[in-house]
Amino acid sequence: MVPPVTLILLLTLVTVVSVHITIEPETRRQWLYRCLFGRRSQQVVFCGLMTLYGHLIAIVVLSIYMRPVQPRQQQFPAATVIAQWTPEEQEPLPPTELHFTPPEIPEGLPTEADAVPVPTLAPDAPNVPAPTAGQASAPLLLDEGKGVQPSPQMLLTNTELKIGGGYEGRTTDARDRLAAARGGSPASERAVELGLNWLAAHQHKNGGWQFDHQHGKCAGKCSHPGTHQSTTAATSLALLAFMGAGQTHREGNYQLVVERGLDYLVSRVVPNSRGGDFQEGTMYAQGLAALALCEAYAITQDNQLHYPAQLALDYIINVQHPLGGWRYFPGQTGDTTVLGSQLLALHSGQLAGLQIPTKSFVLAHEFLDRVQDEGGATYGYQSPGDQPTPSAIGLLCRMHRSWKRTDPRLIAGLEKLAARGPDEQDLYFNYYATQALHHFDGPLWEKWNLAQRDRLIATQVQEGHAAGSWYTPDHHTVAGGRLCDTALAVMILEVYYRHMPLYGHRGAGDF
């Protein structure tokens, strides 16, 4: 503020100067004469006019001089202001890399301590104690700061990388030839078609599937709905059944069904700093969703699927336990069955040309090393053992990891599975054991296939609204209900062409 005395002096000065500048000297002298010596009325008029004139000019000048001043900091370029901040005042920047953070256990879902396995695709042994302290402190191949240190055995096996396992057998022409050559039959192919029809009829309006299949047009006409809530798991299983027979959104008789299913699945992703979360309550769903998206992308090369598939894989990669495993929820130590669904999804991502660090595979096989028994012929759930489903999964993963067909550990393990034979009700075990024995081929496979194929054909519902579906009361898949069993049975009967053989260096043209 300007002090009052200064303001008065300033006004007087401005008045004198402005009158001196703006009024002609002759006029000024006349005004001054009349102010001093004129009549009284003339003195008032001319002195008043002179003062008023001067003050008007003074007000204009002062209004310019005393206009409000803008805040000083707003005149600075933004970069200057930022440079004045101290580090404590800055907001934290978003992380530039994906980091594992402690698990977030969803409210209301089981924890590690009371985990009752998700009955859908559940393992053989529900609650085996977590790895002992000795196991947990087993040396890791991953040495932070030094990268992955492959073992001599790993280097040896990697020199004989597998080929095969791809999807080229799913084209219409190759499918027929492979089904005929690898143990399928017209009846098994018909069963696949009936199963796909049932699945298509039970797709929801939004494009997804639910284990509780009775909503919509079904209206309860099919019995045994599932109870598990994960729509991403149900949708992925159904999509995998369609794609296993070469039915994609670009080819086949179910293009619209598959397209709507893929749209639904992609819409369910929850992006976060770890990648794309498709769980809806269980890591099983994450593995299945990643597998479905990777297969769809690998087969069709639809670029719109590239990003969702990579996101799904990123999540799997980033929530892997430091000891190599995965379990129901991110960050848990791991079990062989959940590991199988994640690891096979990663292999599918490899086939699709997506980005997966080698250390993810290395660590996963380190986990399998810790739960194997008999030198690697058998596998336990969370500790060394000989349990059917973990053994089938463990051996299948080893085959994808380039164990040779002549490996005595593989032969011993598969002979055990074959001697057990296909389970009459446990389609989850059959699903994995069938894939392992199909890749192994030979008499073990032929015997297994005949028993399983004909049983599945015989147990499929043939009439009525439920025609084409399966249901078995096995506790492993009861929460997935008829939808889960049907998808698994269809994929078991697609085994002849769903993946090219891992051994023998044979392509689709060799059949």
Ligand SMILES: [Zn+2]
């Ligand atoms: Zn129905």
